[in-house]
Each structure stands twice: as structure tokens, then as C-alpha cells.
Amino acid sequence: MRAERIVARGFRNLRDLDLELPPSGAVFLGPNGHGKTNLLELLYYPVLYRSLRGARDVDVTCHGEAGFELALTLRAERTPRELAAGFRCAGKRKRLTQDGVEPERLSDAIGHWLAVAFLPTDLHLVQGPASERRQYLDRVLSLADRAYLRALSAYRRALAQRNSALRQRRPDLAGAWNPMLARFGAELVRRRMGWIADHAESFTATCVALGELAEVTLRYRGDGALADEAAWPEAFARAANRDEALGATGTGPHRDDVDIRLGGRPLREVGSTGQHRTAAVALRLCERETLAAASGTEPALLLDDVFAELDAGRQERLAAALQQGAAHQTFITAPREDELPVDFHLETLQVENGRVGDARHPQAV
Amino acid sequence: MGAIDDLVAELARLPGIGHKTAQRLTFHLLQQPRERAERLAATLGAVATRVHPCPECGTFTEDARCTVCDDPRRDATLLCVVEEASAVPVVERATGFRGRYLVLGGRLSPLEGVGPEQLRMALLRRRVASGEVREVILATNPSLEGEATATYIHQLLDGTGVKVTRLARGLPVGGDLEYIDGVTLSHALDARQEVP
Ligand SMILES: [Zn+2]
Numbered sequence: 001m002r003a004e005r006i007v008a009r010g011f012r013n014l015r016d017l018d019l020e021l022p023p024s025g026a027v028f029l030g031p032n033g034h035g036k037t038n039l040l041e042l043l044y045y046p047v048l049y050r051s052l053r054g055a056r057d058v059d060v061t062c063h064g065e066a067g068f069e070l071a072l073t074l075r076a077e078r079t080p081r082e083l084a085a086g087f088r089c090a091g092k093r094k095r096l097t098q099d100g101v102e103p104e105r106l107s108d109a110i111g112h113w114l115a116v117a118f119l120p121t122d123l124h125l126v127q128g129p130a131s132e133r134r135q136y137l138d139r140v141l142s143l144a145d146r147a148y149l150r151a152l153s154a155y156r157r158a159l160a161q162r163n164s165a166l167r168q169r170r171p172d173l174a175g176a177w178n179p180m181l182a183r184f185g186a187e188l189v190r191r192r193m194g195w196i197a198d199h200a201e202s203f204t205a206t207c208v209a210l211g212e213l214a215e216v217t218l219r220y221r222g223d224g225a226l227a228d229e230a231a232w233p234e235a236f237a238r239a240a241n242r243d244e245a246l247g248a249t250g251t252g253p254h255r256d257d258v259d260i261r262l263g264g265r266p267l268r269e270v271g272s273t274g275q276h277r278t279a280a281v282a283l284r285l286c287e288r289e290t291l292a293a294a295s296g297t298e299p300a301l302l303l304d305d306v307f308a309e310l311d312a313g314r315q316e317r318l319a320a321a322l323q324q325g326a327a328h329q330t331f332i333t334a335p336r337e338d339e340l341p342v343d344f345h346l347e348t349l350q351v352e353n354g355r356v357g358d359a360r361h362p363q364a365v
Numbered sequence: 366m367g368a369i370d371d372l373v374a375e376l377a378r379l380p381g382i383g384h385k386t387a388q389r390l391t392f393h394l395l396q397q398p399r400e401r402a403e404r405l406a407a408t409l410g411a412v413a414t415r416v417h418p419c420p421e422c423g424t425f426t427e428d429a430r431c432t433v434c435d436d437p438r439r440d441a442t443l444l445c446v447v448e449e450a451s452a453v454p455v456v457e458r459a460t461g462f463r464g465r466y467l468v469l470g471g472r473l474s475p476l477e478g479v480g481p482e483q484l485r486m487a488l489l490r491r492r493v494a495s496g497e498v499r500e501v502i503l504a505t506n507p508s509l510e511g512e513a514t515a516t517y518i519h520q521l522l523d524g525t526g527v528k529v530t531r532l533a534r535g536l537p538v539g540g541d542l543e544y545i546d547g548v549t550l551s552h553a554l555d556a557r558q559e560v561p
Binding site: 179 | 464473480512516
């Protein structure tokens with residue numbers, strides 16, 4: 001999967017950008033704070049139509065601008081070819097178009113441009129709260145399968161309605177959402193468990209390939225019985241008193257987690273930062289594998305300063321893993337070229353004050 | 366605010382009409398002969414004063430009761446529950462349904478502050494308690510809220526001895542009864558299932 005061109009206005013500090021994207025990708029060089037990471041955020045935006053850093057659209061908008069616009073052009077043979085998004089701060093209105101046509105729902109808009117981003121904050125995948133890992137699963141599975149995204153939106157909506165009824169102390173009203181939660185919740189648990197079963201082995205092997213000596217394992221943590229819709233009524237009945245007291249639903253995949261262990265013990269408690277980073281990178285490589293398998297094409301790779309905190313051995317193994325696979329487009333940020341562990345044979349582009357040019361003419365746009 | 370701004374603001378409050386469309390409609394009206402605008406105003410006034418919900422089913426009528434409730438040939442043992450009055454003519458046109466209706470006036474949505482008290486649940490209970498009704502057909506929209514409303518009514522009528530059925534699945538989830546073609550709707554009504 002390759003993109004040819006990206007145009008943006010008012011996106012972060014990228015006030016007015018029109019950039020041809022080399023077929024194999026590029027290395028974005030430049031001092032910190034000049035817009036390298038913003039470029040990756042921009043390239044990722046048409047994947048989920050939101051910021052990969054979890055920022056709100058108003059915060060993505062360049063300071064002082066009324067909104068932002070962007071358009072990504074894919075290679076000629078793809079349909080749709082142009083993915084565009086526009087956001088107005090006034091009224092917080094977002095408009096998406098694909099070859100000029102507005103998709104009916106968000107689930108129709110996504111899946112046309114796939115990318116996997118490797119970020120310094122990926123460490124939270126291992127060290128952070130369960131919500132980080134749920135978000136990871138939801139993102140990977142939503143991008144791989146629209147049915148998952150539809151089930152996820154329906155589940156979230158039903159959950160919000162049920163919790164609202166519980167807060168209003170209306171258990172009779174809350175119960176009206178039980179069948180919907182059961183139907184869509186069971187689907188989420190089933191698909192998440194299926195994904196872990198399919199990828200646990202590859203995750204462990206990837207950690208080894210990245211230089212991990214002890215065994216790192218991946219398991220789903222949650223009530224596996226809830227993969228069956230028929231198990232839900234009893235689970236709701238058991239939790240009824242607690243749910244009413246808390247004013248929130250305590251049962252379901254919105255409470256589940258992914259258990260990552262090193263030599264049988266929780267990785268986040270026993271591992272070093274280097275080991276945590278290895279596991280986080282391995283999760284991103286699993287994401288790449290999943291999206292490639294689901295779409296039949298390699299997603300683009302967006303690497304934000306990922307080598308900085310790794311030791312030399314891990315750097316080289318990661319670089320080797322990233323270069324594997326069918327032809328794909330890779331975009332890498334680094335403060336300086338000599339901070340990359342190997343030569344990626346990519347064009348080098350200089351980023352300064354939100355402008356991008358080739359290394360010799362940094363101000364040429 | 367002047368009269369033009371007032372009209373734009375009023376029109377923009379209607380569903381599906383944004384500020385721009387409201388402006389276009391306002392200027393369109395202003396360019397028409399004056400009688401056109403006066404006739405529209407009179408019609409709106411008449412609707413507001415003469416039309417009211419039928420006390421027995423909630424559908425709109427100008428009379429003491431609506432034509433369906435007033436028709437002795439309609440089967441009073443069958444009660445079709447819909448969210449909005451606008452669904453009644455849709456079911457009437459598309460299907461051969463000969464029973465009666467109950468218009469809830471919306472669907473349950475705690476997030477938007479809509480509970481059973483905001484809908485015609487009490488009227489529904491009275492109609493069922495009268496003993497005439499043998500089957501309640503839940504024809505709420507196949508949306509999350511429509512499904513939840515159907516579930517709620519099913520629980521509400523539990524123990525009354527009345528048979529509760531739901532329009533057959535096969536209706537697109539996330540849809541709206543008014544936008545479903547007549548053949549599909551007619552088929553869904555014929556193939557309605559008992560709520561488990
Ligand atoms: Zn009536």
C-alpha cells in the first residue's frame with residue numbers, strides 16, 4: 001500500500017504542505033519541535049480519521065487557524081484514490097470524502113489506507129493501564145475487520161445508555177440494554193480471543209527475534225465464558241447489586257486486558273525498560289502482520305524516533321525486522337541521520353518550521 | 366433580531382435543516398408573492414390549533430379519535446407499537462395490517478433523558494389491561510434504542526398473558542422503519558416472531 005502525495009493546511013504546524021511521497025518512503029530529519037512527528041501524525045490521520053496521539057481535532061488544528069484540511073493521494077490503481085478530511089473548529093464539524101464522495105458511515109471510510117505507527121509512547125502498551133491494551137486490540141481488529149468496528153460502536157453506545165440508566169437509578173431501564181450488550185459484547189470477546197490465539201505464538205517468536213532471551217507470552221485476560229451470548233444474562237444477574245451501587249456496568253469486554261508475561265511473571269513488574277520496549281515493538285509488528293493479512297497488502301510503517309532508546313543489538317534486530325516483508329512504504333523520523341542504526345536506503349527530507357524540503361534545500365517546498 | 370433572522374432561526378431548528386438551508390428557504394419565501402407566505406402561515410396555525418394526538422393511540426388527528434381507532438372493522442386484538450406517528454401511514458400503505466396502533470412518541474434513550482415516563486407506556490399498559498388486546502406487535506425501529514425499547518416493553522408486559530411479537534429480523538440493523546421498502550416491511554410483519 002503506497003501513498004503518492006499528501007496535502008495539508010492548518011494541521012499542527014504544517015500550515016501549507018504539498019509533498020510528493022517517494023514510493024519507498026522517506027527519512028524526515030530535523031531538530032525536535034519542527035514538525036517531524038506532526039508529519040507522521042498527518043500521514044496516519046486517514047487511517048482512523050483521528051490523531052494517532054489521541055489528540056482532539058481542535059488541538060490538532062494549527063494555533064490561530066479556523067480548522068484543518070488534508071488530502072492523501074494513493075497510487076493510481078487504488079479506489080478510492082483520494083482520501084480527504086476537513087475539520088472546522090466552529091461547531092467541531094468534520095467532513096470526510098473519498099474521491100469527493102462523503103461515506104455514509106465512518107466504518108465505510110476506514111480500511112482504504114493502512115499504516116502502523118511505532119511511537120516512543122508505545123511503552124505505555126506494556127507499562128500503562130489496561131485501557132491502553134484494549135485500545136490497541138480495538139484499533140487492530142477494527143482496521144482488520146469492519147464487522148468488529150460495527151460491533152464495537154454498537155457495544156459502546158449500548159454501554160453508555162445502560163450506564164446512564166444506572167446512574168439515574170433505573171435498573172429496570174438499564175436492563176433493556178442487556179440483550180444488545182450481550183450480542184455485541186460476545187462478538188468482541190470472541191474476536192479478541194481469536195486474535196490472541198492466532199498471534200500469541202508469533203508475538204513470542206518476534207520477541208526472540210528482537211533479542212529477548214526469556215519467554216514473553218501474550219494471553220487474553222477476561223471472562224472467556226462471555227464469548228457466548230447465552231452466558232450474559234447470568235453474568236448480569238450476578239453483578240446486578242454491584243452495578244446498581246456503582247452506577248456503572250462492571251461486566252464485559254470494556255473491563256478486559258491483555259496479559260503480557262516474561263518467564264511467567266507480569267512483564268511490567270519484572271522486565272527492564274529495554275524488555276518493555278521490545279514487547280511494545282513486537283505488538284506493533286503483530287499489528288502490521290494482522291493488517292497485511294487482512295488487506296492483502298503491506299501497511300505503511302511510520303517510525304517516530306524508535307531507535308533512540310534501544311541498545312545497539314536491539315536497534316539492528318529491529319531494523320532487520322522492519323525491512324522484512326513485501327515492498328512497503330516506510331517513513332522514519334530522526335534528529336540526525338547518524339542516529340539511524342542502518343541505512344534504510346530512503347530519500348532524506350529536511351523538516352524545519354513546518355516546511356519540508358530535500359536535504360540540500362530545506363526551505364524549498 | 367429582525368423578522369428575517371427569527372424565521373431563519375426557527376427553520377434551522379427543524380430536523381435535517383442547517384443554517385444555510387434555513388437561509389435559502391427564508392429568501393425563497395420572501396421572493397414569492399405575499400399570499401404564498403400568508404397561506405403557509407395560516408396552514409401552520411391551523412395544524413397547531415386543530416391537530417392533536419389521538420387519546421387512544423397517540424397518532425395525529427383533528428377529530429376526537431383517529432380514523433383507525435374510530436373504525437369498528439379494525440381488529441382490536443392486534444396492537445402494533447411504533448415509535449413515531451409518521452410510521453403509521455408507512456405500515457398502512459405497505460402492509461395489509463388490520464389491527465390497531467400505539468404510538469410511543471419516541472424511543473428509550475437514558476443518555477438523552479428519555480425514560481418510560483417520556484413515552485406513552487402508561488397508555489400502552491391501559492390498552493393491554495382493558496383485556497381487548499391479545500397480541501402486541503413491537504414495530505420499533507431496528508436501531509439499538511429501538512431494540513432496547515422493544516425489550517423494555519416485553520418486560521413490562523411480562524405476566525399480562527398477552528402474546529408479544531417483534532418484527533422479523535432481516536430488517537437492516539441501524540435502519541429506520543420509514544426508510545425501509547414496503548415489500549421488506551410487509552414481509553417482516555408477516556414473519557413476526559414471538560419475543561423469547
Ligand atoms: Zn387512534
